[in-house]
Amino acid sequence: MTLVEQASEEREGMRTVRLRIPARAEYVALARLALSGLADIAALPEELVGDLKLALTEAVSNSVRHAYGEGSGFVSVAYELGHDSLTVEVVDDGEGFDPERPPALEGEELTEGGLGIAIIRTIADDFELDSQPGVRGSRLRFAKRLRRAA
Numbered sequence: 001m002t003l004v005e006q007a008s009e010e011r012e013g014m015r016t017v018r019l020r021i022p023a024r025a026e027y028v029a030l031a032r033l034a035l036s037g038l039a040d041i042a043a044l045p046e047e048l049v050g051d052l053k054l055a056l057t058e059a060v061s062n063s064v065r066h067a068y069g070e071g072s073g074f075v076s077v078a079y080e081l082g083h084d085s086l087t088v089e090v091v092d093d094g095e096g097f098d099p100e101r102p103p104a105l106e107g108e109e110l111t112e113g114g115l116g117i118a119i120i121r122t123i124a125d126d127f128e129l130d131s132q133p134g135v136r137g138s139r140l141r142f143a144k145r146l147r148r149a150a
Helices: 025-042 045-067 116-123
Strands: 004-011 015-023 074-081 084-095 126-131 136-145
Touching: 015 025, 025 045, 025 074, 025 084, 045 074, 045 084, 045 116, 045 136, 116 126, 116 136
Parallel strands: none
Antiparallel strands: 004 015, 015 074, 074 084, 084 136, 126 136
């Protein structure tokens, strides 16, 4: 099994890394390591890297926990490092969901599952989520603008 679909490509000052990992919790760390490598190349501040890792962990973990139920499948993660932004896209082919449905409440508090997307939205400068109930596959994409020293 190959985990890296395309190790790295450079075009017009952009670096792209793509991973395809089994939808299992132990592979979330691999997705974080790839992000760390790109962050090192870009010399991103430690605090920003921590925020990006949190957003990535939430996105990949959502696919791992919810996309395939008790079955198995894969999660694809693409990282695009440009001069002024880092974009992450997480795609699965599992069960779709209604992204407009508000998170469930237990008592007066959000359940654990309702927080991930809210966390990603807070961290990201740009956010897209494509999914529909009853339709296979979900795509979550977020981007962070980078302020690099000249």
